[in-house]
Structure formats: structure tokens, C-alpha cells
Amino acid sequence: MPTARSPLALAALAAALAGCARSRAATTPVPAPAGQPPAGQPAAAGQPASAAAAGTPAGRPSLAGALSTPNADPFPSTYQPVTTRPTVIRNVVLLTATGPAIRNGAILLRDGKIAAVGQTVDAPADALVVDGGGRYVTPGIVDTHSHLGVYPAPGVQALSDGNEATNPVTAHVWAEHSVWPQDPQFPRNLAGGVTTLQVLPGSANLIGGRSAVLKVVPSRTVQGMKFPGARYGLKMACGENPKRVYASRGPSTRMGNVAGYRAAWIQAEGYRRRWDAWLGGNRQADPPTRDLGLETLAEVLRGNIFVHNHCYRADEMAQMVDVAREFGYRIRSFHHGVEAYKIADLMARDSISGSVWSDWGGFKLEALDGVKANLPMLHRAGVRAITHSDDPSGSQRLLQESAKAMAAGRQIGIDVPEHEAIRWVTLNAAWALGLDDRIGSLEVGKNADVVLWSGNPFSVYTRADRVWIDGHLYYDRSDPREQWRTDFELGFVPAPAAGGTR
Amino acid sequence: MRAPLTTLALLGALALPARAQTVAIVGGTVHPVSGPKLENATVLIRDGRIVAVGQNVQVPAGAQRIDAAGKWVTPGFINAATTLGVVEIGGAPETRDVSARGRDAVAAAFTVWDGFNPASVLFAPARNDGVTTVGVVPAGGLIAGQSAMVDLVDGTATDMVRRAPVAMVATMTAPGGQGNVPASRGEVQVRLREILTDVRAYQRNRAAYDRNESRELAVSRADLEALIPVLAGRVPMLVEADRASDIDAALRLSREFGFRLVIVGGAEAWQVADRLKAANVPVLTGAMNNIPASFSTLGARQENVGLLRRAGVAVAIIGNAGGGDEASFNVRNVRFEAGNAVAYGASWDDALRAVTLTPAEVFGVADRVGSLAVGKDANVVVWSGDPFEFATQAEHVFIRGRSVKAPSRQDQLMERYKTLPPSYRQP
Numbered sequence: 045m046p047t048a049r050s051p052l053a054l055a056a057l058a059a060a061l062a063g064c065a066r067s068r069a070a071t072t073p074v075p076a077p078a079g080q081p082p083a084g085q086p087a088a089a090g091q092p093a094s095a096a097a098a099g100t101p102a103g104r105p106s107l108a109g110a111l112s113t114p115n116a117d118p119f120p121s122t123y124q125p126v127t128t129r130p131t132v133i134r135n136v137v138l139l140t141a142t143g144p145a146i147r148n149g150a151i152l153l154r155d156g157k158i159a160a161v162g163q164t165v166d167a168p169a170d171a172l173v174v175d176g177g178g179r180y181v182t183p184g185i186v187d188t189h190s191h192l193g194v195y196p197a198p199g200v201q202a203l204s205d206g207n208e209a210t211n212p213v214t215a216h217v218w219a220e221h222s223v224w225p226q227d228p229q230f231p232r233n234l235a236g237g238v239t240t241l242q243v244l245p246g247s248a249n250l251i252g253g254r255s256a257v258l259k260v261v262p263s264r265t266v267q268g269m270k271f272p273g274a275r276y277g278l279k280m281a282c283g284e285n286p287k288r289v290y291a292s293r294g295p296s297t298r299m300g301n302v303a304g305y306r307a308a309w310i311q312a313e314g315y316r317r318r319w320d321a322w323l324g325g326n327r328q329a330d331p332p333t334r335d336l337g338l339e340t341l342a343e344v345l346r347g348n349i350f351v352h353n354h355c356y357r358a359d360e361m362a363q364m365v366d367v368a369r370e371f372g373y374r375i376r377s378f379h380h381g382v383e384a385y386k387i388a389d390l391m392a393r394d395s396i397s398g399s400v401w402s403d404w405g406g407f408k409l410e411a412l413d414g415v416k417a418n419l420p421m422l423h424r425a426g427v428r429a430i431t432h433s434d435d436p437s438g439s440q441r442l443l444q445e446s447a448k449a450m451a452a453g454r455q456i457g458i459d460v461p462e463h464e465a466i467r468w469v470t471l472n473a474a475w476a477l478g479l480d481d482r483i484g485s486l487e488v489g490k491n492a493d494v495v496l497w498s499g500n501p502f503s504v505y506t507r508a509d510r511v512w513i514d515g516h517l518y519y520d521r522s523d524p525r526e527q528w529r530t531d532f533e534l535g536f537v538p539a540p541a542a543g544g545t546r
Numbered sequence: 547m548r549a550p551l552t553t554l555a556l557l558g559a560l561a562l563p564a565r566a567q568t569v570a571i572v573g574g575t576v577h578p579v580s581g582p583k584l585e586n587a588t589v590l591i592r593d594g595r596i597v598a599v600g601q602n603v604q605v606p607a608g609a610q611r612i613d614a615a616g617k618w619v620t621p622g623f624i625n626a627a628t629t630l631g632v633v634e635i636g637g638a639p640e641t642r643d644v645s646a647r648g649r650d651a652v653a654a655a656f657t658v659w660d661g662f663n664p665a666s667v668l669f670a671p672a673r674n675d676g677v678t679t680v681g682v683v684p685a686g687g688l689i690a691g692q693s694a695m696v697d698l699v700d701g702t703a704t705d706m707v708r709r710a711p712v713a714m715v716a717t718m719t720a721p722g723g724q725g726n727v728p729a730s731r732g733e734v735q736v737r738l739r740e741i742l743t744d745v746r747a748y749q750r751n752r753a754a755y756d757r758n759e760s761r762e763l764a765v766s767r768a769d770l771e772a773l774i775p776v777l778a779g780r781v782p783m784l785v786e787a788d789r790a791s792d793i794d795a796a797l798r799l800s801r802e803f804g805f806r807l808v809i810v811g812g813a814e815a816w817q818v819a820d821r822l823k824a825a826n827v828p829v830l831t832g833a834m835n836n837i838p839a840s841f842s843t844l845g846a847r848q849e850n851v852g853l854l855r856r857a858g859v860a861v862a863i864i865g866n867a868g869g870g871d872e873a874s875f876n877v878r879n880v881r882f883e884a885g886n887a888v889a890y891g892a893s894w895d896d897a898l899r900a901v902t903l904t905p906a907e908v909f910g911v912a913d914r915v916g917s918l919a920v921g922k923d924a925n926v927v928v929w930s931g932d933p934f935e936f937a938t939q940a941e942h943v944f945i946r947g948r949s950v951k952a953p954s955r956q957d958q959l960m961e962r963y964k965t966l967p968p969s970y971r972q973p
Binding site: 229403404406411416417440441448452454455506537 | 635636637638668817834835836837838839840841843844845847871874875876879882885886888889934935936937938939956959960961963964966
């Protein structure tokens with residue numbers, strides 16, 4: 045009766061269908077098409093220099109018929125911050141994510157950055173002054189696990205683009221190529237205070253492909269949403285999903301899963317060696333043949349792409365840690381990790397963050413041991429605990445989710461104060477994406493991604509009143525003109541009334 | 547077919563604990579729901595029943611005394627749309643007893659509580675968070691079967707079932723046209739009309755049917771029998787409908803055949819609130835669904851509950867955030883749905899009623915549960931604060947006068963891993 049609207053269920057269904065429907069399509073290396081100009085894009089600002097990027101000297105003129113070479117950024121972000129007059133939000137409680145709450149504080153947003161934070165700030169003469177009336181201000185919320193755009197609403201087959209469930213290893217696919225910018229779930233996320241999302245491929249595959257890090261802003265193109273300079277992530281998945289989807293062709297067991305990861309990394313090692321030798325040499329010989337999947341994996345081995353590993357069970361996470369060690373890469377975050385609390389010490393030792401739910405569990409065997417105090421137990425052990433969603437509804441309410449976990453922690457004697465728990469959805473999540481130097485806290489110099497809440501953000505009665513991204517007001521609950529409606533919604537979805545939402 | 551149902555309902559009602567225990571919950575802010583809030587009041591429980599509620603209640607000598615000063619006291623919460631006891635682990639088909647194959651997507655005779663598992667580990671998380679009664683609702687097909695109201699008390703299935711059947715469950719949304727199920731909304735209505743018409747024909751001349759002198763009827767004899775109480779108005783039809791036009795279609799069918807209608811889902815119910823009110827049709831819905839997740843729910847919005855209440859429609863709040871386990875592992879979160887309803891325009895009192903007395907009334911158990919009134923079953927919760935707030939704990943939970951808080955599987959896991967057991971210290 046209560047229908048499964050979850051993308052989890054949809055994803056599983058889609059994956060199962062695709063998994064059954066397809067025969068053994070091998071990962072085909074994508075040949076460099078003749079006539080393609082060499083990728084001459086420099087790595088985006090802030091992008092760590094990578095061996096791949098080093099192979100693409102910037103500014104080289106287009107040469108018809110030349111071979112393509114690995115390029116760190118062939119689909120560059122076109123996002124530009126909107127120029128806005130400075131804004132001061134005063135008379136607010138600031139949860140900065142870096143220290144104790146600042147009561148009766150103020151914050152200045154100028155030129156897209158946080159220009160001042162404190163008890164008082166000097167407001168420029170031309171500043172727009174917002175009186176917070178004692179309300180709360182937090183950094184913009186960051187969700188490390190979203191399928192917005194790749195599993196859009198409405199959830200119909202034609203829009204179901206999150207699982208390339210045709211092969212257990214699809215490192216060659218990039219989530220951004222599935223993202224539909226008109227997904228009506230984006231504006232709802234924004235109204236929930238979410239300003240940055242990692243959109244991941246689904247979990248049908250052992251290696252599912254590249255993630256995309258997006259700003260939750262209206263745009264005609266996914267390039268216009270891409271967070272400039274954000275690293276890519278690589279989605280990997282353990283356990284039941286891959287072995288269920290590929291039951292008939294393999295892997296059909298957990299041991300098959302692990303063999304599959306290792307086989308892929310062995311290939312990637314060789315590929316990386318060949319390319320690094322060519323890049324580091326005089327480049328007179330023909331370059332090795334490009335392989336999109338191995339290019340991505342090689343970038344993981346070089347440390348330029350972060351691994352985001354869907355994994356529920358403690359014992360499997362421990363095995364993934366060993367796989368990572370065997371091949372010399374790092375796991376940046378375990379996702380879902382319903383049993384992360386059982387191996388918090390291992391995660392802390394290897395600086396692996398835990399992107400987990402507050403209270404999902406029990407819906408399948410590997411989720412059986414989900415507990416509500418997972419987040420506080422990780423937090424206490426020194427793990428970067430992250431409240432993630434994997435769900436378009438939960439993503440809108442990540443602070444509500446966090447509040448449930450805080451209460452569960454208190455019940456077992458782990459009292460995480462609000463000014464620390466706010467990191468679960470801001471600074472820790474930003475770290476998992478490698479963006480903690482730009483977003484995730486209210487610190488001078490960081491991007492002015494800021495949310496003004498109607499009250500204490502950990503209360504069930506609280507809603508985001510206003511949301512700024514890079515200093516520009518993108519959402520105002522009191523003003524329907526400041527509420528983004530996607531193209532899809534026009535005509536299909538009733539317009540929000542003043543003061544209302546959807 | 548009907549006899550065993552009646553028996554089961556009776557057994558449920560009789561299976562009260564025969565424990566002569568008296569409990570006095572003293573000094574709390576009591577929300578009886580059936581009446582106004584009482585500050586500094588006492589709820590007295592004896593032999594599983596509420597024997598007194600008020601500000602001047604004498605606590606008998608020997609009563610167990612619970613100091614509720616500063617606490618909030620409410621009836622046990624009711625989540626009317628769950629799969630507790632019939633789905634243990636969604637991903638393990640072996641533990642799913644929520645659906646019947648039926649014939650041509652019709653399983654009216656399916657009594658979901660027959661497969662009820664009284665040993666489910668999912669009860670503890672729900673009742674530790676103040677949910678004391680749940681609706682157990684079958685799923686699948688055009689007519690899914692019959693639902694029950696169940697108290698989450700320890701015992702056998704017979705002890706736990708408070709009343710059954712409480713509803714016949716059907717859908718107005720085309721199940722998709724695969725196999726034998728209707729392929730379109732229009733066909734759903736054709737089928738339902740055909741079936742209900744045949745129930746009438748069968749009822750008029752059962753004897754002829756049994757002598758094999760009847761024309762062929764649309765569904766099996768067991769299904770026809772099961773639908774008689776629906777047409778007689780004794781059992782409501784719980785119809786899953788989200789799109790406003792589907793709700794409208796259900797209203798038309800209800801008028802045409804004279805059955806009592808309850809809408810579940812109701813994403814766009816706010817658009818037809820006046821018509822629902824005029825027909826006195828209650829709605830089971832949540833407050834966290836604002837995503838046009840399908841073409842049937844394009845108008846989903848969080849103000850649904852508030853708007854329906856403003857129009858005077860009876861609303862019972864269920865989980866519909868869409869996470870997938872709001873009907874099982876997270877049945878407990880119905881209190882946060884209620885809180886979100888308040889955040890989006892419902893009054894606090896309405897939201898409390900929507901998780902207590904209203905679902906009890908809709909499913910015919912308000913004489914026993916859903917309010918704190920003398921003579922009712924003692925399903926009572928003492929909360930550390932506002933029950934809709936995340937920080938609030940259900941400190942004491944009574945079902946039929948018995949204290950039911952006990953560590954869940956999850957509580958035991960947290961206890962085990964709070965400090966690693968010695969044998970677990972090597973990774």
C-alpha cells in the first residue's frame with residue numbers, strides 16, 4: 045500500500061530490469077574519433093594538477109585530425125556567480141561549523157564570498173540589510189549522495205538515467221551526462237537549504253562511474269550547474285545490489301564482487317603506467333590508446349578522483365579498505381554505511397568519512413543493523429560523520445535527519461552539541477567532496493553559501509526562509525518570484541502561492 | 547468466510563490483560579484529544595483500562611506512580627498505513643506476507659492478518675517511539691485485500707489484532723497494464739463497477755450461485771463474500787488515489803454503490819478538499835511529500851494536511867516521505883510527519899488528532915483507542931516534551947495498561963558497540 049516512491053526502489057528496479065535485459069556487453073574502449081580537436085582545456089581553477097591534465101598543454105591551437113589526449117575537464121563548468129549587492133544578515137544565531145554558536149551575530153556577504161562574520165560586522169553603505177529577528181544562519185547544506193537529475197521526478201523510464209546496468213564495471217560513464225537540469229527535485233532541494241550536491245551514478249555496478257558535483261541553481265545545462273573546479277568522484281558499490289543485478293552473468297556473490305574490483309584495478313595500474321610513461325617521455329611515439337573507463341580509474345590511482353563507496357556491512361567495508369591499500373588509492377567516504385558504527389575505529393585510522401542515514405535500515409539483509417546513533421557514534425570516534433540522503437525527500441531535510449540522530453546519541457550518552465552536529469551536513473560533507481577550503485562553514489573568504497532558517501534548524505517546525513549561493517539570493521520562502529520553477533513544472537505543477545511552498 | 551473474521555475481532559477485544567495493576571501518571575500536561583488539554587493532571591490506569599483522567603484524581607494506595615511533572619501525556623499514536631508484521635525485511639521475499647496473487651489482480655478475500663508475525667523485531671522501534679496501534683494494510687493489484695488494526699502488545703496475533711477487517715483496500719491508479727491488471731484508469735473503474743455490480747447480483751441470489759444456476763460473475767465466490775460488508779457499509783473501502791481526478795472517480799463510485807470511502811495517498815487531495823468534505827470522506831496522507839514523483843502526484847505539496855483540515859476534511863497522518871521504509875522500520879516517524887504538517891499550516895491540535903483519534907474513528911476502534919477517556923484501553927505515552935520534536939523521547943509507553951518499552955534489536959546493537967566487546971577489539 046504505502047508505495048515505494050524511493051529512488052532506491054526505482055533504481056533497484058531499473059537496475060534489475062537493465063541487468064536482466066542485457067547480455068555480456070564488454071566495456072568498449074572509446075576510440076578517439078578522427079577529426080576531433082585535441083582537448084586543449086586547461087584544468088579548471090582550483091583543480092589539482094593531474095597527470096592527465098599535464099598531457100594537455102593549454103592554449104594549443106586546434107588541429108583537425110589530431111589525436112585526443114586525456115583531458116581533466118572536457119565538459120567545463122560554465123557557472124558564473126551572479127553579481128549582487130553586498131548583503132548583511134544581522135541579529136541571528138550563527139552556526140558556523142567551525143566553533144561555538146555566535147548568538148546575536150551578523151554576517152556580511154560581498155562579491156560572492158563571506159566577507160565578515162562575528163558579533164557585529166561593518167556593513168558597506170550600499171549593503172542590503174536583512175534583520176534575522178533572532179533566527180538561525182548556517183552554511184549551505186551539502187549532500188554527498190544525491191541522484192537528482194539522474195533519477196528525476198517524475199520517475200518514468202524515459203528519465204531513468206542513473207544506472208548503466210549493462211556491465212558490472214562502467215568506470216567510463218559520467219553522471220553529468222545523465223543529469224536533467226529541469227528535474228523539479230532541484231528547486232525543492234534548494235528550498236531545503238541545499239546548495240551543493242554530489243550526484244552519483246546508482247549502485248547496480250561494482251564501479252558505477254564518475255559523480256558530478258553541482259550547485260543547486262537554475263540552468264539550461266548541466267555545465268551551468270557544475271561546481272567550478274570540483275573534483276570528480278568515483279562511485280563504487282559493495283554487496284547485494286551488484287550481485288543481484290548481475291546474478292545471471294556474474295558477479296553473483298560477494299567474492300565475485302571483490303574479484304571484480306581487483307580485476308579492474310589491475311587493468312588500471314597497467315594503463316596508468318603506460319600513460320604516465322608516455323606523458324613523462326618525449327611524446328614522439330604514438331600515445332597509448334585511450335580508454336575512458338581506465339582513464340577514470342587511473343585518475344583515482346593518481347589521487348585526483350575521490351572514491352565514494354556504497355557499502356553497508358562492516359566486514360565488507362573492512363575488505364574495501366584492504367582493496368584500496370592493495371592498489372594504493374584512498375576511500376574518501378563510505379556511503380550508507382549502516383554498520384559504520386561497528387568499525388568507526390578503522391574508518392578513523394584511515395581518515396574515511398561516513399556518509400550515512402540517520403534512521404534508515406532493515407529494508408534488506410545488509411541494512412539490517414542500521415541504528416539511529418550511527419552518526420553520533422562515528423562523530424565520537426573521530427570519524428567525519430556526514431548525514432547524506434540518497435533520497436530527494438531526505439535531502440530536503442538533512443537537518444531533521446541529523447536531529448533524529450542527535451537525539452538517539454543523547455539516549456546512549458553521546459551528546460553532540462548543535463554547533464558540532466551542523467558539520468554533518470556542511471563542513472564534513474564539503475571535505476568528502478574536497479571542497480572544504482571553499483564551502484561548508486561560515487568563514488571569511490569562503491563562498492557565500494548561506495541559509496537563513498525560520499528557527500532552530502534542528503526543530504521539526506523550522507524551514508529554510510532564504511538561501512544564498514555565492515552571495516546571490518536564490519530562494520525566498522516569502523516571495524514566489526524568488527522561487528525557482530523548472531521548465532517541466534510550468535503547466536504541470538500548480539504554482540506556489542505567496543508564502544507557500546509546493 | 548465472515549464468521550472467522552467476526553470471531554477474530556471479538557477475540558482481539560477480549561484479549562485484555564487480566565493483571566490487576568494500577569498505574570498513576572501524575573502531574574503531566576495531559577492531551578486527552580477527546581477533550582481540551584489539562585495542565586497538571588493525572589491519568590489513572592487499572593486492569594488495562596483508563597479509569598480516571600483529570601486534575602483532581604485520587605491516586606489509590608499501592609498504585610505505581612509515574613511523576614509526569616513537565617511531561618506531555620498523550621494517547622498512544624496510531625499509524626494507520628503500515629506493513630508491520632507482514633513485511634519483516636522488504637528485500638527478503640521470504641519475509642513478505644503483504645500481497646496476494648488473487649485472480650486478475652483481485653484478492654478481496656485476502657485477510658492480511660492471517661500471515662501476521664507477532665514476533666516481528668519491527669514492533670519495538672515503533673512502540674519505543676510511542677506508536678501503540680497500527681493499521682496493517684495489504685498491497686498490490688486492483689483490490690489488495692482486507693486490512694486490520696493491531697495493538698503492538700506482546701502476544702499472539704489474536705491478542706494483537708484489535709479489529710479486523712477494518713477496510714477493503716483497492717486502488718484507483720492503473721497498476722500498469724502488466725498481465726491481468728487493468729491497463730488504464732478507465733479500465734480500473736470498469737472493473738470495479740463490474741465487480742461491485744456482481745457482488746449485488748450474488749448477494750441477491752446466493753442460492754442460485756451455489757446451485758450453479760447463476761451467470762458467470764466477475765470474481766471468485768470468496769471475493770464476492772468478502773465484498774458484501776463493503777456494500778453493506780460495515781467495512782469502508784480504503785482507496786489508494788493520488789491524482790485529483792482519481793479521487794473524484796473514487797467519490798463517484800462511492801456514491802454510485804453506496805460504500806464508505808477512505809482515501810489513502812491523496813497527494814492532490816487538497817485540490818478536491820471541498821468535495822471530500824461534502825462527501826465526508828477521510829484522507830490518510832503525510833506531510834513530507836512535495837515531489838511530483840509520478841504523473842499522479844504532480845500536485846503533491848506539504849500543505850496538504852493543513853489545507854484539508856481547513857476545509858473540514860478528516861485527516862489521519864501516515865508516513866509518505868517516500869524513503870521507502872516509512873511503513874515498516876520507520877513507522878515510528880509518524881510523529882515527525884505530524885510535526886511537519888504543523889510546519890506547513892496544520893494546527894498542532896489537528897496534527898495530534900490526526901495520529902490518534904481520527905485514525906481510530908476512521909477504522910472503527912475509537913471506542914477503545916485514540917483518546918484518553920475513562921473506559922478506553924490504556925494506550926498511553928508519557929513524552930519528555932512536545933511529541934513532534936526530534937529531541938523528545940517517549941519515556942513511558944503503555945499498551946492496554948502494560949508498559950511495553952524494551953530494548954529493540956537496534957538498542958542492543960548500540961549497547962554492544964558503544965564500547966567494543968573485548969573479542970571485537972582486533973579489527
